Structures are given as structure tokens and as C-alpha cells.
């Protein structure tokens with residue numbers, strides 16, 4: 519069934535919401551986030567307060583913004599069935615500025631496409647998801663005769679920095695399953711993501727005037743660092759992998775004559791492959807340490823895990839979702855997320871949370887765009903999921 523996609527009124531509502539949300543500047547800041555600040559930027563409160571007021575206007579109960587900037591509300595169903603929590607994130611990526619978004623809207627016979635003027639992000643990631651959720655809530659509150667399961671919504675800060683979800687107010691959540699609305703093209707349905715780890719490599723060399731460096735006087739950390747990076751297999755780089763292939767990404771480095779630091783990101787869908795990546799890095803560091811008589815330390819930290827192992831334990835969730843897609847006229851396309859989601863973290867906190875599409879494309883870039891058709895389809899998938 520289509521509720522939003524075929525309705526002029528609700529299409530217009532969704533578009534207006536989307537345009538309202540993208541105009542609020544909510545870029546998060548990884549540097550502040552790494553220092554433990556949540557939300558990492560005060561501007562995320564602006565959208566949080568706005569959404570809080572909209573949820574109140576829609577008549578949801580228990581509406582609140584927590585001290586860490588999580589927006590929460592509940593729409594109780596009449597039925598006794600298990601509820602669902604719908605999530606989307608408030609913040610946008612810091613890769614490109616999102617201040618003063620100036621949307622360009624083009625409508626033809628088939629669709630309405632929203633882009634920027636090329637100077638900023640659009641912010642469809644993830645304001646498309648917020649607009650889809652809000653519009654489905656608006657439809658349900660306008661149509662109280664439609665029976666649905668209990669629904670909770672949560673708009674979360676600092677998804678892009680990966681730090682917000684660690685402060686999720688679990689005590690508010692009643693549902694045993696969740697959905698993030700944070701995918702891309704129509705049909706995408708994601709229940710697996712990378713296992714992720716970060717390796718910090720510290721190289722201590724020996725500094726000396728380079729004019730007197732011959733025969734062991736100088737141990738150049740920058741040279742060792744570059745040798746380490748090039749020793750990593752070329753077929754395991756982000757640039758050479760896709761689909762279910764993992765990678766090791768040499769993400770950033772700094773060096774001076776005395777020492778060097780390198781950050782490597784390890785990503786794999788499989789735990790045994792992840793273990794192999796870790797030992798490859800340790801082995802390479804060991805070889806170079808002996809070769810150059812340098813001091814190399816490797817510190818590996820796990821970041822998040824593949825949610826598939828949790829979601830596989832709840833087969834009803836994926837089958838119900840697939841039915842909701844089909845009922846909304848959308849063909850489900852199961853694909854792995856080559857990244858992580860808040861849902862992955864939530865899954866390991868006991869709330870299995872796959873990810874659905876939201877109609878936003880080319881994230882984290884000035885070319886970002888969103889399709890109104892696809893955002894409406896996402897709202898329809900949600901309504902078909904919750905209705906009984």
C-alpha cells in the first residue's frame with residue numbers, strides 16, 4: 519500500500535520538512551567528539567529542539583531531549599504486539615560545510631530532486647531519514663483508525679563521529695527491535711556491516727644532523743613509516759575493494775625527525791579476515807623494527823562489529839521488513855554496509871537494528887542529492903511495517 523508516495527498532500531509535507539531540516543546547520547566535530555563531548559557541537563541542539571516541538575505538536579507522548587541531545591518520543595499503538603524504535607541522526611558529516619545550505623529543487627513528470635548550489639553538503643544524510651519518519655508519524659496521527667504497533671522514535675547526535683550512540687539512553691527504549699533510516703537508494707536493506715578496528719602505529723627513530731647520518735647515525739621514522747604503508751597489500755586498499763571485500767586504509771600520519779605516527783583503519787565482514795589483518799600489521803612492524811633498529815609500537819583498538827551475527831538470531835525481523843518493502847511496492851535489495859551504523863552498535867546492546875534506505879545519494883559531498891520519490895517510499899515502508 520502507498521500512503522505517502524501517491525498523496526500530493528503528504529509528498530508536499532515531506533518535502534517541506536526536508537527543506538526545513540537541511541537549513542539547520544548541524545555539522546558534528548570529530549575533534550570535540552574525541553575529547554568526549556556529546557553532542558560535539560552546540561548547533562545540534564537547534565534541530566533537536568525543533569524536532570522536540572514538532573513531536574509535541576504531533577501529539578506523541580513522553581517527548582523529551584536528553585542531556586546528551588537525543589530526541590525521543592512515543593506513539594503508543596492499540597495492539598499488544600511488540601513495538602519498534604525508529605532512528606535517524608541529527609548531525610551531518612564535517613567532510614564538507616553544511617552552513618547556509620541553499621537547496622535547488624527540480625521537479626519533472628517523474629520525481630522531485632533536491633540538490634545544493636554546489637557550495638555545501640545537502641544534509642540528506644540523514645535528514646531524509648528524519649523527514650520520512652516525521653511524515654509517517656504525521657500520517658498515523660491524522661489517521662487514528664489505522665491500527666499499528668507501538669512506535670518509538672529517536673533522533674541521535676554525533677553519528678558521523680561515531681561517538682553519540684555510546685550515550686544512547688537505553689532506559690527510555692521499550693522496543694526490542696529497531697530500524698535506522700540512514701541508507702541511500704530505494705530498495706536498499708542492510709543487515710550486515712563491517713567489523714572495524716583502528717591501529718595506531720608509533721615509530722621512534724634516531725635524529726641526527728643529516729650531514730653526519732651515514733652508517734646508523736640516523737634512523738628516519740618517516741622512511742620507516744612510508745615503507746610500512748607500501749608493504750601493505752595493494753589488493754587490500756579501499757581503492758581496490760568493494761562488495762564483501764575488506765581493506766586496510768592508511769588514513770593519516772605525522773612525522774618529524776624524532777618520531778612518526780600512523781593511523782590505519784581495518785575493515786572486514788569476517789572475523790578471521792580481521793584477525794589476519796591485525797597480525798599482518800604486527801608482523802610488518804616487527805620486520806621493520808628489526809631492519810632499522812627502530813622502536814615500533816602498534817596499538818589496535820576494536821571499534822564496532824558486524825551486526826549480522828545479532829540480526830541473524832531474529833529472522834522474523836528481516837522477513838517482516840521484506841514484507842513491508844513489498845507491500846510498499848519496493849523491491850528489497852540486500853547489501854552489506856561498507857561502514858558502520860548506529861544500528862550496529864545498538865544491535866550489540868540488545869536491540870537488533872537493520873538499516874533501510876532514505877533516498878539520499880552521494881553523501882558527504884557537494885554533489886549530494888535526494889529524491890522525493892524515494893523519501894516517500896521510505897515513509898511508506900515504515901507505515902507498512904508498523905500497521906496491522
Ligand SMILES: [Zn+2]
Pocket residue numbers: 607643644677700
Ligand atoms: Zn548517515
